[in-house]
Amino acid sequence: MVDQRNDELRKYINMFGLDSEIIQSILECAVNKRIRSTRIKEIRQIEGNNYGYQGEKIIPVFTYESEAGEVSEIEMFAKRLNKIELGEEAHYHYLASYGVPVPRFFGAFRNVSGEEILFIERLSKIGADFKEPSELKLALRLLAKINSLPISDKYRSYLPPSHKSKTTDLDKALHLVWEYAANGEIGDDLKNFCKTHPVALYLSKAETFRRATEDLNFGLIHDDFHKGNIGFNTNGEIVIFDLNSMSCGPRFWDIARIYGSMPKERYSELVQGYLFEYLALNNINLSEAVFFEELDILHNLKRMTYVKIYLNWSLSGKNGMKLPLEEGKKYQQRILLNTLASFL
DSSP states (O other): OOOOOOHHHHHHHHHTTTTSTHHHHHHHHHHTSOEEEEEEEEEEEOOOOOSSSOOOEEEEEEEEEETTSOEEEEEEEEEEOSSTTOOOHHHHHHHHHTTOOOOOEEEEEEOTTSOEEEEEEOOSEEOOOTTSHHHHHHHHHHHHHHHTOOOOHHHHTTSOSOTTHHHHTHHHHHHHHHHHHHTTTTOHHHHHHHHHSOHHHHHHHHHHHHHHHHTSOEEEEOSSOSGGGEEEOTTSOEEEOOOTTOEEEETTHHHHHHHHTSOGGGHHHHIIIIIHHHHHHHTOOOOHHHHHHHHHHHHHHHHHHHHHHHHHHHHHOOOTTOOOHHHHHHHHHHHHHHHHHTTO
16 A cells, blocks of 8 residues: 655554555545545644644545546545543544534544544644634634533443543642642742642632532533634634543533633623523523633632643643753743642
């Protein structure tokens, strides 16, 4: 199927199983034709967000000859999830079955290590501009539709056991922050802060936030909804992707993330773009006051759950700005400190 190429190309061919027999069926789904022969013309690597579980991402370009003798080429997006417990195929099928706009799904399979290899259409644009009211409104209406979907018994089996798993290890994370701070492993500023602010104060706040969510209504959530996981296809239609975090959680968990980063003067856009759509889809009534009350609860809990992430990055130096290791550590330590201080 493929020619022998340089080592870099061969690495991606092996990593993504591009010389597997199943690739032909994936290509036939993509072009909606029977294919006689195909070969890999080019592979382009994508530099993406390395914070999550996405693994490697590439754009493979295939040339093919159909059974009718037509010669053409197609490029698509391929992604390897680097944790075997993760998968997106079921989520793409489920959302599409309810008319939620997602990229065209061409196929997926598990490699010998059990990791999912996913193939979808390449989008013409990645990312939405939330500063632009029209794009924000499209994104909010899309999110409202996702959060309003029913969860079938079969689909529930593909979701995490409980959204509470996101907060069950929060106490442990808080204790670790104070432990590393006391040892001076995450900088002098955090050491001094934790010395003057007992961990018990934050354990109490975390418990208060957790209890406040117990009485909230739950539903389907994307759980990683942000402008970078939204795109536009060649028809200009907005779509949602990166579905490996789909779960059942507090109904406004996703929108709380946007709420937390939005100035107050734009809150009306959340009401008009999201809340009205959500209420109409679910045929229910809910006051704006209750809506924002739930958002406040979830925003606080969400910020608290980031403590574990910021701690890990403070130790590893991982950052989205490609800073050198030690600078990256200091940068993340400042974020961790600011996050903790914001709860006072």
